[in-house]
Amino acid sequence: MTTPVSPYARILFVGPDLADGSFAELFRQRLAELRGAAALADIVDTSEGYAPLWQRVAEGERPLLVIDLEPQSSSAHLDWLRSELGQLAEPEQLFVASAIGQSEGLPVEAACALIARPELHLPCVGVAELPERHAWSQIPPHQHRVLLCNGPRCTRRGALPLWKSLRAQLKAAGKLECEGGVHLTRTQCQFPCDQGPSLSLYPSGAWYQIRSEADVCKLVQQQFVEGREVPELLMTRD
Numbered sequence: 001m002t003t004p005v006s007p008y009a010r011i012l013f014v015g016p017d018l019a020d021g022s023f024a025e026l027f028r029q030r031l032a033e034l035r036g037a038a039a040l041a042d043i044v045d046t047s048e049g050y051a052p053l054w055q056r057v058a059e060g061e062r063p064l065l066v067i068d069l070e071p072q073s074s075s076a077h078l079d080w081l082r083s084e085l086g087q088l089a090e091p092e093q094l095f096v097a098s099a100i101g102q103s104e105g106l107p108v109e110a111a112c113a114l115i116a117r118p119e120l121h122l123p124c125v126g127v128a129e130l131p132e133r134h135a136w137s138q139i140p141p142h143q144h145r146v147l148l149c150n151g152p153r154c155t156r157r158g159a160l161p162l163w164k165s166l167r168a169q170l171k172a173a174g175k176l177e178c179e180g181g182v183h184l185t186r187t188q189c190q191f192p193c194d195q196g197p198s199l200s201l202y203p204s205g206a207w208y209q210i211r212s213e214a215d216v217c218k219l220v221q222q223q224f225v226e227g228r229e230v231p232e233l234l235m236t237r238d
Helices: 022-035 037-042 051-057 075-085 107-114 152-156 159-172 213-225
Strands: 010-015 043-045 064-068 094-098 144-149 182-187 198-202 207-209
Touching (some): 010 037, 010 051, 010 107, 022 037, 037 043, 043 051, 075 094, 144 159, 152 159, 159 182, 159 213, 207 213
Parallel strands (some): 010 043, 010 064, 064 094, 144 182
Antiparallel strands (some): 144 198, 198 207
């Protein structure tokens, strides 16, 4: 296969789960079909962190495009990535683009399509710095710390819409980030996955299984409005 002409000396495909597993197998197979087998050397797996990316970029090939394949990517994540790359040599020749949400096809197809769209390539210089102090810098008032798992298995069981519902119901009950109220945080995997979506509550140490809107309503009313545990939602320890 002939690789399309690009203004970049190298294009790196960067993200987690690109080294091993079913997703990696499909990604590599399709990337080789689209850009040739040589492109497989341009994959950087970040499952264990970004040190492999910094090392590759430090090799000095410029100009260089980093295509971000992080599933949890966001504007804030891209700004962080650009800022970190901007501290390396010749940052004016480093660019970042996000393949997440760019098409309905496989991420590898979106990533390859991005190469021909320079208007979506963000420079790694001139990234706005974080202000020294935000308006939301203070620890919010709360009595309970609630951690709702949004790991892969809990997400498959509907954790994201349940988190949105929980937040909305806490706010409606006057219990969100206030004295005597709740500070709510989404997390990655908490375990035990088979009983999820998992919700842990501190300082009490209770663990709940939240699987439906009815569970959310019951938890908000009994635990946070009335101040008593919900026994039928408590997780077992066996």
